[in-house]
Amino acid sequence: MKTISIIDAKNHVDEEVKIGVWLTNKRSSGKIAFLQLRDGSAFFQGVVVKSNVSEETFEMAKELHQESSLYVVGEIHEDKRSPFGYEIEVKSLELVGESQDYPITPKEHGTEFLMDHRHLWLRSTKPYAVMQIRNEIIRATYEFFNKEGFIKIDAPILTGSAPEGTTELFHTKYFDKDAYLSQSGQLYEEAGAMAFGKVFSFGPTFRAEKSKTRRHLIEFWMIEPEMAFMHQEQSLEVQEQYIAFLVQSVLDNCDYALDILERDKEVLKSYTKTPFPKISYDEAVELLQNSGEFPDTKWGDDFGSPEETYLAEHFSMPVFVLNYPKAIKPFYMKPHPTREDVVICADLLAPEGYGEIIGGSERETDLDNLTAQIKKAGLNEKDYEWYLDLRRYGSVPHSGFGLGLERATTWITGEEHIREAIPFPRLLNRIYP
RNA sequence: UGCUCAGUAGUUCAGCGGUAGAACGCUUGACUGUUAAUCAAGAUGUCGUAGGUUCGAUCCCUACCUGAGCAGCCA
Numbered sequence: 001m002k003t004i005s006i007i008d009a010k011n012h013v014d015e016e017v018k019i020g021v022w023l024t025n026k027r028s029s030g031k032i033a034f035l036q037l038r039d040g041s042a043f044f045q046g047v048v049v050k051s052n053v054s055e056e057t058f059e060m061a062k063e064l065h066q067e068s069s070l071y072v073v074g075e076i077h078e079d080k081r082s083p084f085g086y087e088i089e090v091k092s093l094e095l096v097g098e099s100q101d102y103p104i105t106p107k108e109h110g111t112e113f114l115m116d117h118r119h120l121w122l123r124s125t126k127p128y129a130v131m132q133i134r135n136e137i138i139r140a141t142y143e144f145f146n147k148e149g150f151i152k153i154d155a156p157i158l159t160g161s162a163p164e165g166t167t168e169l170f171h172t173k174y175f176d177k178d179a180y181l182s183q184s185g186q187l188y189e190e191a192g193a194m195a196f197g198k199v200f201s202f203g204p205t206f207r208a209e210k211s212k213t214r215r216h217l218i219e220f221w222m223i224e225p226e227m228a229f230m231h232q233e234q235s236l237e238v239q240e241q242y243i244a245f246l247v248q249s250v251l252d253n254c255d256y257a258l259d260i261l262e263r264d265k266e267v268l269k270s271y272t273k274t275p276f277p278k279i280s281y282d283e284a285v286e287l288l289q290n291s292g293e294f295p296d297t298k299w300g301d302d303f304g305s306p307e308e309t310y311l312a313e314h315f316s317m318p319v320f321v322l323n324y325p326k327a328i329k330p331f332y333m334k335p336h337p338t339r340e341d342v343v344i345c346a347d348l349l350a351p352e353g354y355g356e357i358i359g360g361s362e363r364e365t366d367l368d369n370l371t372a373q374i375k376k377a378g379l380n381e382k383d384y385e386w387y388l389d390l391r392r393y394g395s396v397p398h399s400g401f402g403l404g405l406e407r408a409t410t411w412i413t414g415e416e417h418i419r420e421a422i423p424f425p426r427l428l429n430r431i432y433p
Numbered sequence: 434u435g436c437u438c439a440g441u442a443g444u445u446c447a448g449c450g451g452u453a454g455a456a457c458g459c460u461u462g463a464c465u466g467u468u469a470a471u472c473a474a475g476a477u478g479u480c481g482u483a484g485g486u487u488c489g490a491u492c493c494c495u496a497c498c499u500g501a502g503c504a505g506c507c508a
Contacts, residue, residue: 027470027471029463029465029467029470029471030464030465031464031465032466032467033467034466034467034468036468045467045468047466047467049466065459066458079466081466081467082468083468101443103443103444104444105443105444105457105458105469106457106469107444107445107456107458108444108445108446108457108469109444110500110501111501113444113445183507184508205508207506207507207508209506210434211506212502212504213502213503213504213505213506214503215507216508221508222508223508302505304504304505305503305505306504347508355507355508356507356508357508358508359508402508403508404507404508406508408508418508429499429500
């Protein structure tokens, strides 16, 4: 007799198998019991018919509590009445671990309660589906960048100075020196690109901002590709191909999870068509002014989330907004060749109100300009000597971008809030569990 | 950090100036195809914390704590 996973049940129809499972719910009548089972691979039902099993087995089935762990032995049957398509007709049960008073009942719960029990909530169907899709995005990310000739160069998490100097950093000690948790690996990826051509990092990022929105986490995961000998136009092509690849991979490999979440697959499919629409910042401002909804928009403003939502909804597609004002962007971005007031950059705004999922730019290559920008930003030039070396020794045009894993996951899964898109979210007031 | 809203049973909520309610969950029983099963019976409370008003406060007032939504910052 084989031990299998629920997800493989379809390959064992009418066979007797053994499965290690947890009980999610139970319904029983006098002579039949329905056990709702999960094993991490999927969810399905075990049917215990009194006349087919020993008295002890039927009694045990009736006494099981929610989230008890057990081995079930039985025969797999195809059954149209099961939402999963298959179920197991139980022959015998073996209790592994008892469970008493499981807090998450099959009824409604509030956000705070569920988040306090996140370690248990992960067992429920929705977190299961979201984490499957998150995993597929991670897997597809490695596949995409490896097939495109990138290598993964890890940026340090502990840094000695503020990479951008703007956002709030988590302070810690590095023996007797001050240190900060990384809020971007980008500058290190630029060093990587000068050594290996095409590189990417994929690691945790920390922002000590007092952000409290559905789009922000204190700790999140970021994918930061950086490419040498590459101008912004080519970088945008990489970005749209990457996003389309992610969405297609989820469509190809996460059908079951998408069904659980009731995500519209036709809508997702539309996001795999490249190229994505592109508008300049100037055009975006005009569009907002003429929309009637944002009459106060002025050139030079950064867009808030209502503005981002409007822009992406206008195209019903992920849309690139190009070349923002220099004043609202970081020091390392390359100035526009014919315009003083904008830099060569692009944000990718996701549709359906999910906002910015990618921020990217072509980087300043000129040593003198970059030095001047660092000073102007009020940063300590000494901290950036290594970064300036990249311009001293064979500086080349290069571009890169950063994608927020959880923002992308929230968008692709269609979840309301980014906290659902990471196993243990770190939020403004939450560091437990 | 600002604005808005909310804290009552394990959970989700209702309630009222006179000392506590429902549903689900839990316990016991019935039921051979249930899908958040159904039916019957039973147990369950520092009404967020501290002051104040009042004969009396879970209810009104003040402060604080906690959480949620929205905004800013950004991925």
